[in-house]
Amino acid sequence: MKGIGSPASGIGLAAAVQRHSAALLGGPSLHLLGLALGFGPLLLLFFANLWQRPHYQFFPMALVGAGVLAWTRSRELRTPPEPGHLVGVAALLGLAWLLLALATWLWTPWLAGVAALTALTGVGWWRGGLPLLRALTPAQVLLLAIVPPPLGLDGDLTLQLRTMAVNCSAYLLDLLGVVLATSGNIIELPRQKLLVAEACSGINSVLFAGTVCLFYNLWQRRGAGRILVCLGLTLAFVVTGNALRITLGAWLLTKTSFNLLAGWPHELLGVLLTLTYVGLILSLDTAWTFLAEPIPEAPDEIVVPPAIELPAAVVRPPPRWGLAFAGAFGLLGAMGIAMAWQQAPTAAALSLAAPSALRAGTSFSLPEDLAGWQRLDGETAVANRIETAGISSHLWHYQKGALNATVALDYPFRGIHDVSICYRGAGWTIEACESNGGTGSNSPVFVAISMKKGSLEQGCLLHATVNERGNWLDVAGASDSRLESRFAGLDHAADATYRVQTLLAGYLAIAPVTERQVRDLFNAARPLLAKQITSQLQPH
Numbered sequence: 001m002k003g004i005g006s007p008a009s010g011i012g013l014a015a016a017v018q019r020h021s022a023a024l025l026g027g028p029s030l031h032l033l034g035l036a037l038g039f040g041p042l043l044l045l046f047f048a049n050l051w052q053r054p055h056y057q058f059f060p061m062a063l064v065g066a067g068v069l070a071w072t073r074s075r076e077l078r079t080p081p082e083p084g085h086l087v088g089v090a091a092l093l094g095l096a097w098l099l100l101a102l103a104t105w106l107w108t109p110w111l112a113g114v115a116a117l118t119a120l121t122g123v124g125w126w127r128g129g130l131p132l133l134r135a136l137t138p139a140q141v142l143l144l145a146i147v148p149p150p151l152g153l154d155g156d157l158t159l160q161l162r163t164m165a166v167n168c169s170a171y172l173l174d175l176l177g178v179v180l181a182t183s184g185n186i187i188e189l190p191r192q193k194l195l196v197a198e199a200c201s202g203i204n205s206v207l208f209a210g211t212v213c214l215f216y217n218l219w220q221r222r223g224a225g226r227i228l229v230c231l232g233l234t235l236a237f238v239v240t241g242n243a244l245r246i247t248l249g250a251w252l253l254t255k256t257s258f259n260l261l262a263g264w265p266h267e268l269l270g271v272l273l274t275l276t277y278v279g280l281i282l283s284l285d286t287a288w289t290f291l292a293e294p295i296p297e298a299p300d301e302i303v304v305p306p307a308i309e310l311p312a313a314v315v316r317p318p319p320r321w322g323l324a325f326a327g328a329f330g331l332l333g334a335m336g337i338a339m340a341w342q343q344a345p346t347a348a349a350l351s352l353a354a355p356s357a358l359r360a361g362t363s364f365s366l367p368e369d370l371a372g373w374q375r376l377d378g379e380t381a382v383a384n385r386i387e388t389a390g391i392s393s394h395l396w397h398y399q400k401g402a403l404n405a406t407v408a409l410d411y412p413f414r415g416i417h418d419v420s421i422c423y424r425g426a427g428w429t430i431e432a433c434e435s436n437g438g439t440g441s442n443s444p445v446f447v448a449i450s451m452k453k454g455s456l457e458q459g460c461l462l463h464a465t466v467n468e469r470g471n472w473l474d475v476a477g478a479s480d481s482r483l484e485s486r487f488a489g490l491d492h493a494a495d496a497t498y499r500v501q502t503l504l505a506g507y508l509a510i511a512p513v514t515e516r517q518v519r520d521l522f523n524a525a526r527p528l529l530a531k532q533i534t535s536q537l538q539p540h
Contacts, residue, residue: 035119038329041336042103042112049109050146058208059146065215070139072219077131084129092122097328104336113147119329138218145211161206161239168243169250176247178254189254205270206238209277216281230284237280241273356412356496357468357537364409364532366396371524372517373398373405398521405504405518407525411533412496416465416473419501420449423461428453446472446526448519456507460515462522463501470534473497498533500526 050056099115102108117140124136173180180189213234217227249261260269368375376397394409420430432450451459465473502522504510 034328034330034333035123037333038097038100038331038336039112039116039119040333042100042107042109043116046109046113050148053148055205055207056146056148058211062142062146062211062215065211066139066142069142069215069218070136073135073138074128074132077128077135082129082131083127084125084133086126089122089126092118092125096122097332100329100332104332110148110150117143117147142211142215142218145207145214157206161242164239165242165246168239169246172243172247173250176251178251180250189250205274205277206235208274209234209238209281212278213281216285220285222285226288230281230288233284234277234281237277241276245269245273358412358533359536359538362536364394364529366407366525366528370398371520373400373521375399376404396525400517400521403504403514403517404506405502405521407521408501408503409498409529410501411498413465413499415497417497417499419461419463419499420447423449423451423459428459446522448515450510451505453505457505458508458510459503459505460510460518461501461503462519463499464522464526465497465499466526466530466533467497468495468534468537470530472530498529500529 047059050059096115096119099111099118103111103115120136120140121133124133128135170180178189210231213230214227217230222230246261249259252258252260258265260266366375376399392411396407398405398407420433423430428451430449431452434448435446446462446464449459449461449463451461453459467473500522502518502525504514504518
């Protein structure tokens with residue numbers, strides 16, 4: 001067979017592609033079918049979960065990038081891949097099977113993703129030994145970028161980056177002479193509040209920009225130290241870009257009525273910033289190469305290397321236990337399909353969102369003066385806020401003296417959703433919780449929570465849930481973080497439910513008199529909103 005570098009490059013290329021494809025994918029179809037069936041159900045759920053997280057919706061591009069890296073590196077093997085030691089292969093595939101079995105038993109897509117990467121390593125070792133494993137390592141490193149870290153560490157990173165963006169924006173706005181105050185992730189402007197949780201949604205581009213940086217550097221074969229430095233600088237690019245976005249948006253809000261942080265201007269600016277990050281990544285690599293590497297001298301003449309005859313690839317028949325492994329993985333896949341079929345109705349019942357009977361074009365409003373509080377601005381509609389997890393949310397900001405509180409209506413839910421879980425995820429610590437039980441249209445059913453974030457920020461939160469019959473649901477025990485209490489009240493879930501909450505947060509200690517004032521605002525707002533809900537339902 002002619003080498004790839006020979007004049008008969010077309011024949012050589014086709015033969016090389018066939019050889020390396022067999023080495024990369026290799027094996028009888030039954031073995032691959034067993035692996036595909038075993039991982040299929042949970043991996044599909046894994047990717048569906050990624051698609052529900054905005055900061056991971058780039059994962060199809062990461063999969064394509066990993067495929068490109070695996071294909072190009074496997075083609076560059078200069079010696080035929082020799083199968084690795086079967087003991088190591090069996091150990092890796094056995095570990096992958098155990099992880100997949102545990103993932104199926106616990107029904108954990110994340111663990112199935114880890115098991116899939118382990119199985120890929122085992123298959124690579126089986127087909128090509130260490131040379132093929134080294135060739136596939138860049139692709140596996142890129143795949144790690146779409147596996148969320150455990151314990152919600154990616155959410156913690158987002159919160160930390162958002163805090164950095166708030167602090168940087170507050171400093172820049174102060175230099176521009178804008179009067180402001182910060183309260184957690186809220187920048188308070190004169191008679192306006194900027195919710196950084198929404199304005200800073202571009203922080204989601206951190207993972208995308210980091211993955212682009214990782215792919216480009218792996219593709220260019222950069223060293224590990226250079227890759228880490230470039231990833232750190234990419235993080236700085238994104239944080240700086242979002243701080244400038246918030247600063248410009250807040251400055252325009254104080255000077256004009258143009259809102260750069262909502263609607264199509266917000267989306268367009270996000271696209272432009274993302275393109276800018278990609279350009280900066282490419283420019284950074286070019287500048288590094290120019291400064292760190294000497295310019296090679298042009299050779300006197302171009303020397304064409306002679307054609308290389310590559311020996312035929314070593315083909316080892318699959319071990320006798322190969323089909324047993326494939327069958328074991330296939331059995332787990334069949335169990336996964338059965339469990340998915342069985343859990344489908346339960347999963348639908350436990351989903352947070354429920355169909356709402358509200359008419360199209362529904363609107364909500366609260367008066368300018370409510371329980372002695374003055375409304376700062378009109379109603380603001382937002383979606384998918386981290387603090388509420390409501391599909392639709394409406395906000396009203398009220399002020400009383402030096403106090404600022406926010407009333408929110410979030411919907412539609414199924415049963416009672418424990419909002420304290422979301423606040424814990426946003427960095428708050430629950431210090432005290434008071435629950436008033438009872439169910440009905442007139443019962444004072446609510447949960448009052450005292451919270452703390454860091455060493456200074458204090459919060460007072462009240463929330464209650466009403467269904468489409470106008471009945472307030474019993475929220476006793478809903479502040480527990482267990483699954484059954486998070487979805488408490490599912491027996492009332494024939495109708496969608498709507499949550500009213502009031503939050504006061506700041507850096508001063510919340511006195512009992514302040515708590516009473518916040519409670520007065522909450523108790524004045526919720527019957528008004530409940531009446532508007534029931535009056536705007538579609539006729540049955």
